[in-house]
């Protein structure tokens with residue numbers, strides 16, 4: 364009896380500690396098991412060439428022949444012009460900046476936005492703030508959707524081959540954002 368009880372207590376203590384340890388790390392350090400995130404990534408509806416999950420959060424769409432939605436394709440290009448110097452090609456991470464393809468799966472959409480808009484500092488590890496940079500801000504949805512597709516292994520590394528056309532709505536939003 365005593366043994367069982369103490370073993371139970373130890374297990375409880377360890378479980379209670381795990382969230383504390385995990386939260387001290389970057390989201391990117393946590394491996395992605397795509398099957399755990401299928402529901403959050405699944406397309407619930409499409410609007411103006413953009414795809415949303417059941418919580419109205421943007422997600423990617425990959426057709427049976429590998430055709431990607433416009434945001435995923437555009438995000439690939441924007442990521443590789445603004446983020447990859449630190450975060451490595453294809454969102455894979457580098458020795459000094461995290462593997463943000465994982466972060467895009469684990470982090471809440473709004474937390475992801477928050478880090479990019481405001482930046483983050485952890486000792487010598489600095490994520491710059493991009494809130495005043497239209498080349499990032501006007502394409503942050505694209506970058507987010509692209510990284511989520513990468514984190515979920517829905518698309519391979521490298522430039523997506525086939526893509527959907529850019530919708531009028533996406534073009535209008537881009538024009539309005541870029542001014």
Ligand code: HEC
Pocket residue numbers: 389390391392442445446447448449450459460461463466475478479483484485488489490491493499506
């Ligand atoms: C100058 C290098 C640099 C550039 C450019 C950069 N980042 Fe970062 N980023 C970092 C570093 C370093 C961290 C880790 C900060 C920390 O330790 O808190 C980070 C952290 C992040 C995180 C949080 C990851 C997590 O798991 O908590 C996100 C999200 C992020 N970056 C997105 C982006 C995006 C999107 C871009 C391109 C628009 C970008 N970064 C460009 C250096 C950079």
